[in-house]
Amino acid sequence: MREAFACALVLALGGAGTGLAQGGAEPIGDAERGAEVWVFCSGCHQIGPDAEIGIGPPLTGIFGRRAASVEGFPYSQSMQRMGRDGLVWTLKTLDAYIEHPAALVSRTRMSFDGLEDAQERADLLAFLRDFSAKPSNIPEAPPTARADLPQLSEDTLAIVGDPAYGEYLASECQTCHQQDGSDRGIPSITLWPEKNFVLAMHAYKQKLRPHPVMQMMASRLTDEEIAALAAYFGTLTQ
Amino acid sequence: MTLNRRSFLGTGLAVGAALSAPRVIGQARPRVVIVGGGAGGATAARYIAKDSAGAIDVTLIEPTRTYYTCFFSNLYIGGFRDFASIGHSYGTLASGYGVNVVHDWVVGVDRDARTVTTAGGHSMSYDKLIVSPGIDFVDGAVPGWDISAQNKMPHSWKAGSQTQLLKAQIEAMPEGGRFCMVAPPNPYRCPPGPYERISMVAHVLKASNPTAKILIVDPKESFSKQALFEEGWQKHYPGMVERIGPDFGGANVSVNPDTMEVDIDGSVEKVDVCNVIPAQKAGHIAEAMGLTDDSGFCPIVPATMQSRVDENVYVLGDATIAGDMPKSGFSANSHAKVAAMQVRAALTGSRAFPAKYSNTCWSLIDTDDGVKVGASYAPTDEKIAKVDGFVSQTGEDAALRKATYEESLGWYAGITTDMFG
Numbered sequence: 015m016r017e018a019f020a021c022a023l024v025l026a027l028g029g030a031g032t033g034l035a036q037g038g039a040e041p042i043g044d045a046e047r048g049a050e051v052w053v054f055c056s057g058c059h060q061i062g063p064d065a066e067i068g069i070g071p072p073l074t075g076i077f078g079r080r081a082a083s084v085e086g087f088p089y090s091q092s093m094q095r096m097g098r099d100g101l102v103w104t105l106k107t108l109d110a111y112i113e114h115p116a117a118l119v120s121r122t123r124m125s126f127d128g129l130e131d132a133q134e135r136a137d138l139l140a141f142l143r144d145f146s147a148k149p150s151n152i153p154e155a156p157p158t159a160r161a162d163l164p165q166l167s168e169d170t171l172a173i174v175g176d177p178a179y180g181e182y183l184a185s186e187c188q189t190c191h192q193q194d195g196s197d198r199g200i201p202s203i204t205l206w207p208e209k210n211f212v213l214a215m216h217a218y219k220q221k222l223r224p225h226p227v228m229q230m231m232a233s234r235l236t237d238e239e240i241a242a243l244a245a246y247f248g249t250l251t252q
Numbered sequence: 253m254t255l256n257r258r259s260f261l262g263t264g265l266a267v268g269a270a271l272s273a274p275r276v277i278g279q280a281r282p283r284v285v286i287v288g289g290g291a292g293g294a295t296a297a298r299y300i301a302k303d304s305a306g307a308i309d310v311t312l313i314e315p316t317r318t319y320y321t322c323f324f325s326n327l328y329i330g331g332f333r334d335f336a337s338i339g340h341s342y343g344t345l346a347s348g349y350g351v352n353v354v355h356d357w358v359v360g361v362d363r364d365a366r367t368v369t370t371a372g373g374h375s376m377s378y379d380k381l382i383v384s385p386g387i388d389f390v391d392g393a394v395p396g397w398d399i400s401a402q403n404k405m406p407h408s409w410k411a412g413s414q415t416q417l418l419k420a421q422i423e424a425m426p427e428g429g430r431f432c433m434v435a436p437p438n439p440y441r442c443p444p445g446p447y448e449r450i451s452m453v454a455h456v457l458k459a460s461n462p463t464a465k466i467l468i469v470d471p472k473e474s475f476s477k478q479a480l481f482e483e484g485w486q487k488h489y490p491g492m493v494e495r496i497g498p499d500f501g502g503a504n505v506s507v508n509p510d511t512m513e514v515d516i517d518g519s520v521e522k523v524d525v526c527n528v529i530p531a532q533k534a535g536h537i538a539e540a541m542g543l544t545d546d547s548g549f550c551p552i553v554p555a556t557m558q559s560r561v562d563e564n565v566y567v568l569g570d571a572t573i574a575g576d577m578p579k580s581g582f583s584a585n586s587h588a589k590v591a592a593m594q595v596r597a598a599l600t601g602s603r604a605f606p607a608k609y610s611n612t613c614w615s616l617i618d619t620d621d622g623v624k625v626g627a628s629y630a631p632t633d634e635k636i637a638k639v640d641g642f643v644s645q646t647g648e649d650a651a652l653r654k655a656t657y658e659e660s661l662g663w664y665a666g667i668t669t670d671m672f673g
Contacts, residue, residue: 185589189582190663198661199658
C-alpha cells in the first residue's frame with residue numbers, strides 16, 4: 015500500500031497522468047499498477063486517442079459517458095436499457111460494474127466475472143481516469159467524484175431469506191415481470207443466482223442502478239426482505 | 253372516538269382469525285365468494301386459489317364472459333392495439349386454478365347469513381366475501397346526461413362496446429369537426445386516463461382529420477401528469493387541444509344529447525362527438541350491501557382491505573377509499589394480493605405478512621412517447637399512505653420515452669397474466 019502510494023506520488027510530480035488528487039484529496043488508486051490490471055481488459059478493449067471498437071467498446075473518455083453510447087457497438091439489450099434509463103459511468107458506477115458486472119447490468123455481454131479486490135479496482139479506475147476529461151485536473155471532481163460507495167457487509171450477504179415471505183413479496187414483482195421468466199418488454203427476474211439478485215436489488219436501493227420504478231420498489235425493502243425475494247426466486251429454479 | 257372504534261375492530265379481527273383457523277380444519281373446505289372479475293376480483297381469485305392449493309373453495313361471480321380492460325382501452329382508440337388484445341376470458345382461472353367461475357349478476361347479499369344471491373336464482377354461502385365492483389356513475393352529475401344517452405354521448409369509462417362506439421364516432425367525424433370531452437371531478441377511475449384519451453383522439457385526428465378540434469371541459473383546477481400532457485400536446489398536436497378549466501366555467505356544464513350541444517357556463521357549443529365522463533361512485537352492489545359511506549365509496553381497513561363495516565367482507569379497487577392510492581387497475585391488483593393473503597390466513601391459518609401496496613400508471617401521448625407516474629404505499633391506522641414516488645420529467649429524450657412505452661407493453665402482459673393466469 016505504502017509503496018503504491020509513493021509510486022503515484024512520483025508520477026504526479028513527474029507531470030504524467032496520475033490518480034492522485036491535488037490539495038490532499040484521496041487518490042483514486044495507483045494508475046501504474048492499474049496499467050498492469052488493464053492487461054486483462056486489453057484483450058477486448060482499446061484505450062487512447064486512436065482506440066477503436068474491438069470485441070468490446072473503446073474506453074477512452076469513459077468517465078461521464080452514458081452507458082451503451084459508443085456509436086456502432088452492438089451492446090446487449092440490458093446495457094442499452096441501462097443507458098436509456100440514465101446510467102452514466104462515474105467512479106461509483108464503474109467500480110460497481112467492474113466488481114460484479116452482472117449485478118449492475120444483468121445480461122451484459124462482457125464475459126468477465128468481476129474483480130473482487132477493491133484495491134485492484136481502484137488502481138484500474140485510476141488508470142482509466144487518465145484517458146477521460148479531467149475537469150480542473152482534479153481527480154475527485156465530477157464525473158469522477160467519489161461518493162461514499164455503499165458496500166454490502168458480509169452479514170447482509172449472509173442473511174438466509176424466508177421463501178414464504180419472499181413468495182408474498184414476489185407477487186408485487188409479478189405485476190410487471192412475467193412469472194414464467196419471459197421478457198415481453200420488462201426483463202426476466204427468474205432463474206437468477208441468489209447472490210446476484212441480492213446485489214441487484216441493493217444496487218437499485220442504493221441508486222447505483224438507474225431505473226425509477228425499481229429504485230422505488232427496492233427503496234422500501236429491508237435487507238431481510240431482499241433476501242426473502244432472492245430465496246423465493248431461487249426456489250423457482252429447482 | 254374513531255380511534256377506539258378502529259382498535260376495537262383490529263382486536264376483534266385478530267381474535268377472530270386465531271379462533272377460526274382450527275375451527276374450519278376438518279370441516280368442509282372454507283368458501284370464498286368474489287363479486288366482480290376485474291383487476292381486483294380476478295387477481296384475488298387467482299391468488300387465493302393458487303396459494304391455498306385447493307384448501308379454499310373459490311367462486312368468482314362476473315356477468316361478462318370476456319373482460320375488456322379499461323387500461324389500454326385508450327390505446328385501442330388511438331389505433332395502437334386491436335380490440336381483441338384488450339379482451340380476456342376466465343378459462344384459465346377455471347381450468348388452471350380450479351376457480352368456480354359463475355357468469356351471473358349478484359342481486360342480493362345477506363351479510364348476517366353470509367349468503368349471496370344471483371339474478372339467475374342461485375344462492376351461495378361464504379365464509380369470506382370479496383367485493384370488487386368497480387365504479388358506477390353519480391346520477392345527475394352532468395345535467396342532461398344519463399345512461400340512456402350513452403349511445404349519443406358515450407362515457408367509454410367501462411371498456412367494451414362503449415369503447416368501440418366512441419372510436420367509431422371519432423372516425424366518422426366530419427372534416428374539421430369538433431370532439432368534446434366532459435372530464436370528471438375527483439375522485440375517479442384512472443386519474444391520467446381522460447388526458448391519455450385526449451392524446452389518442454388527437455393522434456387519430458391528426459392523421460385522418462387534421463383540421464378537427466378537441467375541447468376539454470374540466471371541473472378540476474389541475475390533473476395528473478398535467479405538465480407532461482400539455483408539453484406533449486404542444487409538441488405533437490399544436491393548436492388542436494383546448495381545455496376549459498373551472499376558472500372559465502368548466503365546472504358548470506350541461507349537455508343536450510339530442511342536439512349534440514354542450515352548455516359551458518351559459519355558452520352553448522355545438523359538437524360532433526361528446527365523451528361524457530360523469531362523476532363516479534362505488535359499483536352499485538357495494539352501495540346496496542351498505543358498504544359505502546357518504547362519499548359513495550367504501551371505507552376499508554388499510555392493513556387488510558377489510559370493509560370497515562363487516563370483518564367478513566373485503567373490498568378492492570376503484571370502489572374503495574384507498575387513502576393516497578389512485579383508482580387504477582394496478583392499485584386494484586395490489587389491493588387483491590393483500591386481501592388474498594389475509595383471507596387465506598383467516599381461513600387456513602397460513603402466515604400473514606405486513607401489507608405493501610404500489611401503483612404505476614403509464615400513459616401514451618403519441619407514437620413512442622410514453623410517460624409514467626408511480627408510488628409505493630403502506631398502511632397506517634388511518635389510511636393507505638404514500639411512502640415514495642416518481643414521475644416522468646418534461647423534456648426527456650426520445651429514447652427514454654420509447655423505452656417507457658415499451659415498458660408499458662411489458663407491464664400489460666405481466667398484469668393481465670397476473671390477473672387471468
